[in-house]
Amino acid sequence: MNDLDRLIHEPARLVVVALLHSVQQADFLWLLRESGLTKGNLSSHLAKLEEGGYIKVEKTFRGKIPLTLLELTPPGRAAFESYRKSMTGLLSKGGTRR
């Protein structure tokens, strides 16, 4: 259990990373809708993930409207894949013990 990446293991951040892993790029609005988090909560989780080097945040404009584009970095993708592998291993071990 200690091997698990603590930055991703937190449920809200796991949702964000899993959603971003399934796309090339997404904006804040889509992530907000799909994650079910509040704006403030999502922003703080995104800041932590950006600090950890797992996501890339690009602030731009669509016409006159501000647009925040989010993308998982290669280390972020690798971390999520490794996390998923570890969890699958842990869950299957738990299954065989029963």
Next chain:
Amino acid sequence: MTGQYPNLSDLQSRPLRYWNIDGLPELMMGLVWILWGGSFILGESLPKGTARNVFWMFIPAILCLSGVASNWAVKRLKERITYPRAGFIEMKQPGGALRLATAAVAMVSAAALAALVVRARAAGIQTMISPIFGVLVSLAFLVASVRMKAPHYLALAGLSLALGLAFGAFQLGWESLNYLFLALGAVCSLAGAIRLALFLKRHPAGAAE
């Protein structure tokens, strides 16, 4: 968000479902089918001569270009309607292996269709063409319904099958396929238009960041 462990498979299938949130793909697909059916009926109704020959020369280009154009139109409409209301996503680019597999399946399907058309006259398959096409479209909708968790595709699958069988019963030969395209196109466009209206109602303009 609760402290529960998230369902990763469900999260990973969200982009595919999001692509269908607005009904635009069905709407455009329906319009393309109406164009195909309409073009075939118009081509059949033209008197034999130069005009008819020229018209049929353009049909393959119409078929190919309409597919490309509808894809382009869906993307542009999503940029104007869907993304400002519900958020933007860029889908992952498929890998080389997947692209090759898709190309292989497309080539095999085209070859099978060509073989079917060539052998049809001798074997009398034209009487069965509508039910066959209805079954194929129905299966495609069924697979899409399961993959995208879209129940309305199940209804479209049922309707495609029913329409295929119904037009087959008229014994019109190849002509039944033209009317089937028109009917399927009308059904898909209507379904897409209803879903688009519902989407616009649920996501009014100005719901941006």
